[in-house]
Amino acid sequence: MISYKLKVTLKYKTMKKSFLLFGGLIMLAACGQQPTEEKKDPAVQEPAIEERGAKEPSLSLVWETDTSLTTNESVLSHEGVLYVSNIAGKPTDKDGVGFISKVDMDGQVTDLKWAKGLDAPKGMGVLNDKLYVTNITELVEINLADGKITKRYPVSGSEFLNDIAILDNKVYFSDMNTGKLHVLENGQVTTLAENREALNGLAVSEGKLYGLDAKGLHQFSLDGKEHVTINDEVTGGDGLIVIDENTFVASRWKGEIWMIKEGLATKMLDSKDQDVQTADIAYIPEEKLVLVPRFFSNKVSAYRLDY
Numbered sequence: 630m631i632s633y634k635l636k637v638t639l640k641y642k643t644m645k646k647s648f649l650l651f652g653g654l655i656m657l658a659a660c661g662q663q664p665t666e667e668k669k670d671p672a673v674q675e676p677a678i679e680e681r682g683a684k685e686p687s688l689s690l691v692w693e694t695d696t697s698l699t700t701n702e703s704v705l706s707h708e709g710v711l712y713v714s715n716i717a718g719k720p721t722d723k724d725g726v727g728f729i730s731k732v733d734m735d736g737q738v739t740d741l742k743w744a745k746g747l748d749a750p751k752g753m754g755v756l757n758d759k760l761y762v763t764n765i766t767e768l769v770e771i772n773l774a775d776g777k778i779t780k781r782y783p784v785s786g787s788e789f790l791n792d793i794a795i796l797d798n799k800v801y802f803s804d805m806n807t808g809k810l811h812v813l814e815n816g817q818v819t820t821l822a823e824n825r826e827a828l829n830g831l832a833v834s835e836g837k838l839y840g841l842d843a844k845g846l847h848q849f850s851l852d853g854k855e856h857v858t859i860n861d862e863v864t865g866g867d868g869l870i871v872i873d874e875n876t877f878v879a880s881r882w883k884g885e886i887w888m889i890k891e892g893l894a895t896k897m898l899d900s901k902d903q904d905v906q907t908a909d910i911a912y913i914p915e916e917k918l919v920l921v922p923r924f925f926s927n928k929v930s931a932y933r934l935d936y
Contacts, residue, residue, distance in 0.1 A: 670932075672884070672900035686888040686936035688897045688919060692736040696927040701730075703792075703868070703909035704920045704929055705753040705760075707773075709734060711911075711920065712743075713929060714750035714762060721789065723748040723765060729776070734913075736931060744776040752792035752831070752909055754800060761800050761813070763790035768802060768813055782818050784811060792868070792909060794831035796838060796851070803828040803840065810840070810853040821853030830869035830879065830909065841866030841879055846889055862894045863887045868910035870919065878919060878934070880907040886921065888936060898932070 670690040700716040711732040718724040727747035731740040747769060750762045759779065760771040766787045770780040784790060788806035795801070800813040803825075810822040826843035833839070838849045845861035846869070863879050866887075870878040877889040884901035887894050898921075900907065906924035912934075913920070921930045 670898075672898050672903060672905065673932075684936065686890070686895055686897055686934070688886065688932035688934060691918060691931045691933050693930045694732060694736045694738055694928045697738055697741055698730055698927045698929065699728075700924060701908070701922040701927065701929060702749075702751045702924060703753055704732075704911045704922050705755070706911050706913050706920065707755050707760075711929070712753055712760060713922065714747075714753055714909075716749040716751070718749065720749045720751075721765065727764070729753075729760070729762065729771065732929065734916075736929065740776075744771050744778070746778055751790065752802065754793035754795040756795050756798065756800060761793055761795075761802075763793060763802055765790060768800065768811075768818065782813060784818055787811075791829050792831045794833045794838065796833040796836070801831055801833075801838060803831055805829045808842070810849070812853075822849070827865055830866050832869040832871045832877075834871035835874065837874075839869060839871060839877070841869050846877060846879060860889045860892055860894055863889060867908055870910060870912040872912075872936075876936070878910065878912065880910045880921070882906055882908055882924070886910070886919070886932075890936070 673688055698713055698715055701713050702716055703714045705712045713730040713732055715728050717726040727750045728742045729744035731743045732738050748765050750764050752763045754761050758773050760773055762769045766784055768782040772779050787804050791803045791805045793802045802811050805827055808825045808828050809820050811818055811820050828842040830841035838851055840847055840849055843865055845864050846859045847856040849856045866879040867882040868880040875891050880886050884905055884907050886898040886907050887896050905926050908922040908924045911920040917934045919932045919934050
C-alpha cells in the first residue's frame with residue numbers, strides 16, 4: 630500500500646517527475662516497505678496539504694505533570710518556577726479550597742499547595758515580588774517569598790474575574806461575565822472598559838495590551854476604550870501568548886490552540902474529542918514551550934512550538 634507521504638508527492642510533483650517516480654513507488658509498495666512514523670499526540674493537528682505554506686506552525690508534546698493538580702486553570706512561568714492555579718472546587722464557588730502549586734521546568738510538582746486559602750483562582754501575574762491572582766470577585770496578592778496572602782482587593786460588581794496582565798506597574802484583569810476590563814494601580818481598583826463580551830485572555834508586549842473576547846483577538850488602548858481587531862476567527866478565547874507584534878498563540882477552553890500570524894489563524898491542537906481542555910496557557914521563549922493547563926484532566930502539558 631502506498632503511504633500517505635508518497636501519495637502527496639505523486640499529487641504535487643510535476644508530471645515529468647511523477648512519471649519517473651511511479652515505477653519506484655510501485656516497487657516500494659509491492660515490497661511492503663513503509664516509512665517509519667513518529668508517534669504524535671492525537672490532539673495535535675496535521676494541516677491539510679492544500680493549506681500549507683512554507684512552514685506551518687506545530688506543537689509537539691515534551692512532558693506532562695502527574696495528575697496531583699486539581700482543576701488547574703492557569704500556569705505562569707517566573708524565574709525558573711511554574712505557578713499553577715488550582716480551582717479544586719467549582720469555578721464559581723467561594724469555598725476556600727483553591728490553591729497555587731509550584732512546578733519545576735521538567736514538569737515535577739515541587740510544592741502542591743504552596744499558597745492556600747483561595748476560592749477559585751484563575752489568572753496570575755507577578756509585580757514587585759508579589760503574585761496577583763484573580764479569585765472570582767477579588768484580586769488577591771500573595772508574597773512570592775513564602776506563599777502567604779498579603780492583601781485582598783474586592784472588586785465591586787464583579788462576577789467572574791479571569792485573566793491578568795502586568796504592564797507599567799499596573800495589574801490589568803478581566804471579568805468574563807460582565808465584560809469589564811479592570812486595573813489595579815497604586816492600591817486602587819478602577820474599571821477601564823465595559824461591554825467587552827466574554828473578555829478573558831490578556832497579554833502585554835512592547836507596551837501594548839492585547840485581549841481575547843467573543844469577537845476575537847484585539848489590541849486595546851491602555852485606557853481600554855479603543856481597540857483594533859487583529860483576528861475575528863478565534864472567538865471566545867481563553868489564554869493568550871504574544872510571540873511578537875504579528876504572531877500570537879491563543880487557546881479556547883474546550884480544547885483548541887491556535888496560532889494567529891499576520892492576522893491569519895491556524896489550528897495547532899484540538900483535544901475536544903478527548904474531552905481534554907486547554908485553559909490559560911503560558912510560554913517559555915527560551916525553550917519555545919507552550920504550557921497548557923488541562924483543567925478537569927488535572928495536569929499541565931508542555932508542547933514545543935515550531936513555526
